[in-house]
Amino acid sequence: MKIGVIGGGAVGLLISAYLSRKHDITLYTKTEEQAISVRTEGIHVIGPNPWTAYVKSRADVLYNEELLIIAVKQYSLPSLFGNLKQLPPKKIVFVQNGITHIGRMKELAQHELYIGVVEHGALKKSPNTVHHTGIGKIRISPYDGGGAREFIDQLNTSDPLFLIQYEEDWEPVVLKKLAANAVINPLTALFRMPNGHIVSNPYVAKLAKKLFHEVCDVLEINDKDDLWEYIESIAIKTKNNRSSMLSDIEHHKKTEIDSILGDLIQKGKEKGAHTCTMEFLYNAIKGLENREER
Numbered sequence: 001m002k003i004g005v006i007g008g009g010a011v012g013l014l015i016s017a018y019l020s021r022k023h024d025i026t027l028y029t030k031t032e033e034q035a036i037s038v039r040t041e042g043i044h045v046i047g048p049n050p051w052t053a054y055v056k057s058r059a060d061v062l063y064n065e066e067l068l069i070i071a072v073k074q075y076s077l078p079s080l081f082g083n084l085k086q087l088p089p090k091k092i093v094f095v096q097n098g099i100t101h102i103g104r105m106k107e108l109a110q111h112e113l114y115i116g117v118v119e120h121g122a123l124k125k126s127p128n129t130v131h132h133t134g135i136g137k138i139r140i141s142p143y144d145g146g147g148a149r150e151f152i153d154q155l156n157t158s159d160p161l162f163l164i165q166y167e168e169d170w171e172p173v174v175l176k177k178l179a180a181n182a183v184i185n186p187l188t189a190l191f192r193m194p195n196g197h198i199v200s201n202p203y204v205a206k207l208a209k210k211l212f213h214e215v216c217d218v219l220e221i222n223d224k225d226d227l228w229e230y231i232e233s234i235a236i237k238t239k240n241n242r243s244s245m246l247s248d249i250e251h252h253k254k255t256e257i258d259s260i261l262g263d264l265i266q267k268g269k270e271k272g273a274h275t276c277t278m279e280f281l282y283n284a285i286k287g288l289e290n291r292e293e294r
């Protein structure tokens, strides 16, 4: 299948590399320099067995592939939506953390839309190098029930390190991942620790639990044990990863805190739920973003 991956960050590089084992990939980058390095040297994937994937790459907007995978941050989506609205109907998969993008999907009604949830850990080491720091799955569901399961299954390569799983209903999958990101990302970014510390450091684990209970109240979670097990499993599988939020803070980039804790705090206020820990962390991350910019 011809697939365009938009965004040459950690996740875009990882998805492009693994899917190139079976599909014809074009990675759309923001700069021509990055496109040249990917085209000429390939994408280096580091992990236990380093390997190189060869894909097409370009920095101009063509987007003529059958499927587009959108791997930019939440805050880069508004400018991209203008281009996506102009395209003839195609399949589009969004893989952002958070939930802000879902509220805007109606604007792309001519397309067959899918919501993806990435449970891998990935760190961009250079314009064409990604470190696969945690093995997970990518779960993909149709946005409005119109998508085809066969199409998602076809994406799978034979690589067990990169499984794509079809999920009928996006909502529980996205909310579980939102809860995981709400607990793991701000704490790891504040304490500058890899994900594993959420469970291995008893003091951070205490804060994680407090945050978790607030998140559960806002999301009206009944089975808290199941959700905590899920969050713990992600923290353990990606224990050596520096979360995308920590990586943003370390690289002086804007974080996705608004689309993760910002949206949850808003929901919590509407419901009259307690949001003290979430608000503390929201402001702490905003403070770090602000300090890093100066």
Ligand SMILES: NC(=O)C1=CN([C@@H]2O[C@H](COP(=O)(O)OP(=O)(O)OC[C@H]3O[C@@H](n4cnc5c(N)ncnc54)[C@H](OP(=O)(O)O)[C@@H]3O)[C@@H](O)[C@H]2O)C=CC1
Pocket (backbone or CB within 6 Å): 006, 007, 008, 009, 010, 011, 012, 028, 029, 030, 071, 072, 073, 074, 076, 080, 095, 096, 097, 098, 118, 119, 120, 121, 122, 123, 124, 241, 243, 244, 256
């Ligand atoms: N990293 C991880 O381990 C995980 C990340 N995710 C989620 O995946 C999404 C992507 O994350 P990640 O890869 O880490 O983010 P990055 O910031 O590393 O990558 C996004 C890339 O897209 C580029 N970009 C922005 N707009 C465009 C555009 N219009 N065309 C082409 N490129 C563009 C950005 O350039 P520039 O920086 O110059 O704007 C950047 O290089 C996020 O929503 C994140 O929450 C989910 C699970 C795990």
Ligand SMILES: CC(C)(CO)C(=O)C(=O)O
Pocket (backbone or CB within 6 Å): 097, 118, 119, 120, 121, 122, 180, 181, 184, 185, 195, 234, 238, 241, 242, 243, 244, 245
């Ligand atoms: C899966 C996890 C927690 C990996 O670090 C992630 O989603 C992120 O870093 O944003």
